[in-house]
Amino acid sequence: MFNPPDLSQPGAYFDLRKRVTHSLQSAKVDERVFEAVQQLFEQTLNSEHIVLARNEKDRLLRQIVRSILTDMLAKMGHDR
Numbered sequence: 001m002f003n004p005p006d007l008s009q010p011g012a013y014f015d016l017r018k019r020v021t022h023s024l025q026s027a028k029v030d031e032r033v034f035e036a037v038q039q040l041f042e043q044t045l046n047s048e049h050i051v052l053a054r055n056e057k058d059r060l061l062r063q064i065v066r067s068i069l070t071d072m073l074a075k076m077g078h079d080r
Contacts, residue, residue, distance in 0.1 A: 037065055 024030075041061055045052070052060065 034065070037061075037068060 041064060
C-alpha cells in the first residue's frame with residue numbers, strides 16, 4: 001500500500017531519514033559493501049601477484065573505496 005510521508009511537517013524529513021538510516025545500519029549494509037569491495041580488492045591483488053606493504057595496501061583500498069562511493073553519488077545526480 002502506498003503511504004507517502006507528510007514531509008511538510010516540521011522534522012518529518014529528518015525523522016524519515018533517521019528511520020531509513022537506522023534500518024540500513026541494522027542490516028549492516030555498510031559492512032557488507034565494504035567486505036565485498038575488500039574481497040575483490042584482495043582477489044585482484046592476488047591474481048596479479050601484487051605484494052604491497054600494509055600501509056600501502058590500506059591507502060590504496062581507501063582511495064578505491066572513496067572513488068567507488070564518489071561514482072555512486074554521481075550516478076544519483078548532482079541535485080541530490
